Amino acid sequence: MAEKQIVDARGLSCPQPVLMTKKAVEKGGKSYEVIVDNGTAKENVTRFAQNAGFQVKVTEDGDDYHLTLSK
Amino acid sequence: MKDKKTYVGIIATGAVIGLIAVALVVLGNPKNMGFCIACFLRDIAGSTKLHTAPIVQYFRPEIVGLVIGAMAMALIGKEFSPKGGSAPVTRFFLGAFVMIGALVFLGCPLRMVLRIGGGDLNAVVGLIGFAAGILVGIFFLNKGFSLKRTYKLPVSEAFVFPAGLVLLFALFLIVPSLFVFSESGPGSMHAPVIIALIAGLVVGALCQKSRMCMVAGIRDLVLFKDWKLLLGFVTIIIAALIGNLVTGNFNLGFAGQPVAHSVHLWNFMGMLIVGFGSVLLGGCPLRQLILTGEGNTDSAVTVLGYIAGAAFAHNFSLAGSAASADSIGGPSINGKVAVIIGLVVMLAIAALNTAKARKDA
Numbered sequence: 281m282a283e284k285q286i287v288d289a290r291g292l293s294c295p296q297p298v299l300m301t302k303k304a305v306e307k308g309g310k311s312y313e314v315i316v317d318n319g320t321a322k323e324n325v326t327r328f329a330q331n332a333g334f335q336v337k338v339t340e341d342g343d344d345y346h347l348t349l350s351k
Numbered sequence: 352m353k354d355k356k357t358y359v360g361i362i363a364t365g366a367v368i369g370l371i372a373v374a375l376v377v378l379g380n381p382k383n384m385g386f387c388i389a390c391f392l393r394d395i396a397g398s399t400k401l402h403t404a405p406i407v408q409y410f411r412p413e414i415v416g417l418v419i420g421a422m423a424m425a426l427i428g429k430e431f432s433p434k435g436g437s438a439p440v441t442r443f444f445l446g447a448f449v450m451i452g453a454l455v456f457l458g459c460p461l462r463m464v465l466r467i468g469g470g471d472l473n474a475v476v477g478l479i480g481f482a483a484g485i486l487v488g489i490f491f492l493n494k495g496f497s498l499k500r501t502y503k504l505p506v507s508e509a510f511v512f513p514a515g516l517v518l519l520f521a522l523f524l525i526v527p528s529l530f531v532f533s534e535s536g537p538g539s540m541h542a543p544v545i546i547a548l549i550a551g552l553v554v555g556a557l558c559q560k561s562r563m564c565m566v567a568g569i570r571d572l573v574l575f576k577d578w579k580l581l582l583g584f585v586t587i588i589i590a591a592l593i594g595n596l597v598t599g600n601f602n603l604g605f606a607g608q609p610v611a612h613s614v615h616l617w618n619f620m621g622m623l624i625v626g627f628g629s630v631l632l633g634g635c636p637l638r639q640l641i642l643t644g645e646g647n648t649d650s651a652v653t654v655l656g657y658i659a660g661a662a663f664a665h666n667f668s669l670a671g672s673a674a675s676a677d678s679i680g681g682p683s684i685n686g687k688v689a690v691i692i693g694l695v696v697m698l699a700i701a702a703l704n705t706a707k708a709r710k711d712a
Contacts, residue, residue: 291437291500293633294567295574299492302575319430320562327354328575343432343503 287314289321290344297321298328305332305349312349322347357579364554364561365583369590371550372465375413377598378542382609383469385591386413386554387462388636389453390610392654393661393670394538398530399519401658402665406536410523412544414640416551417558418513421644424556433509435648438498441700442632442649446656447663448693449628449636454661454670455682455690456480456621457611459636460565460629463622464584466611468591470603473611473618480619481626485569488630491701492574496631498704501649509646512654537610555644564638566629612674614681617690621671621682624693631701664689 287304289297297316304312312334314325322345326336334349372385384390390407397408425431453459456477458466463481466474488496523530524544533539541547557563561583568581595601605613612618629635632653634642639657642650664670669689674680682690 291434291502292497293437293501295492295570295633296497298571298575318432319428323357323562324571324577327357327577327579330354331576 365586373594420555447660450660484626612680
């Protein structure tokens with residue numbers, strides 16, 4: 281099983297978290313963890329990932345959101 | 352299912368903005384100016400004597416409403432989050448030049464959309480410039496442009512700007528003699544204070560919830576094929592169009608448009624730097640007000656930059672003048688030079704923060 285790649289986009293505002301996710305996903309992995317710290321980024325990354333065919337699971341950790349992307 | 356809710360939210364917000372904007376015009380605001388973040392901040396700058404252009408001085412309650420409405424909604428939704436520190440001084444200057452571009456065109460992106468809904472074809476020229484500017488910004492985003500991350504800040508820091516705004520608003524209500532108010536021109540035209548305030552509160556709350564942004568609509572469609580925010584943009588146009596048709600304020604054409612000019616090149620160029628600068632800032636002027644309410648102090652600094660830019664725009668005669676019976680209007684040579692300088696400054700900021708991103712990577 282391929283290792284889960286981590287995209288740390290904390291402190292960044294959209295579109296940057298989505299752009300970082302897009303760049304990571306374009307490399308062709310199957311499993312990612314995206315960390316963001318604001319609601320807008322959580323929604324936008326989720327929408328992007330779902331459109332790209334990923335299943336998204338969100339867990340909250342203090343002020344951060346951990347988005348687990350899997351195919 | 353959740354997706355559906357997202358789209359309903361943005362469409363409802365767009366419809367409410369478009370209809371409230373038309374209603375504010377009926378109740379006294381200048382035509383096609385139910386909302387205009389650039390014009391309203393410029394009027395506030397005028398009423399506090401930061402500039403002295405006699406026709407654009409009024410303390411617009413809509414601005415207070417937008418910030419406080421967004422703040423209330425953010426607090427209710429547990430999204431109020433004090434943060435900042437992402438290149439604040441750079442943002443101040445970007446904000447100032449975005450404002451100068453908007454005042455050369457005569458409107459922020461929101462008013463551009465409302466002008467299109469009123470049949471003003473000059474605003475379509477502005478839209479083409481706006482889209483071109485967004486594409487320039489996207490070029491740098493794809494190359495790695497970033498103003499770097501924000502950091503968590505104390506809650507008190509996030510309250511400073513909204514509190515200051517409320518204090519000024521209270522002074523406007525209690526000691527109006529401190530302020531200056533236009534006796535003619537757009538500054539003299541306004542809806543009743545309480546209605547303007549409530550309109551701002553409602554729209555501020557809805558925009559916080561739905562993430563409405565004029566620049567992100569086109570940006571996200573190009574970058575990610577994401578239609579969500581563009582739907583809001585289009586809905587505002589349709590709602591304003593219907594509202595204007597019903598109230599008899601629809602007038603299709605280039606000539607005779609309210610608070611507008613038909614100098615195409617500078618309508619295009621003005622909105623080009625608005626689009627470009629707003630992509631670098633991460634959102635349009637409306638969105639910056641909303642983010643200020645959410646506790647983002649970088650956005651608060653950006654708004655201060657808009658106000659400073661508006662003061663310079665009138666003190667240095669940079670703003671476009673509206674067309675009238677005996678003049679085609681448009682910007683003076685000063686305004687044209689300022690737009691070019693703004694474009695150069697934005698290119699420099701974009702290039703410097705892209706090069707740095709590469710080195711750090």
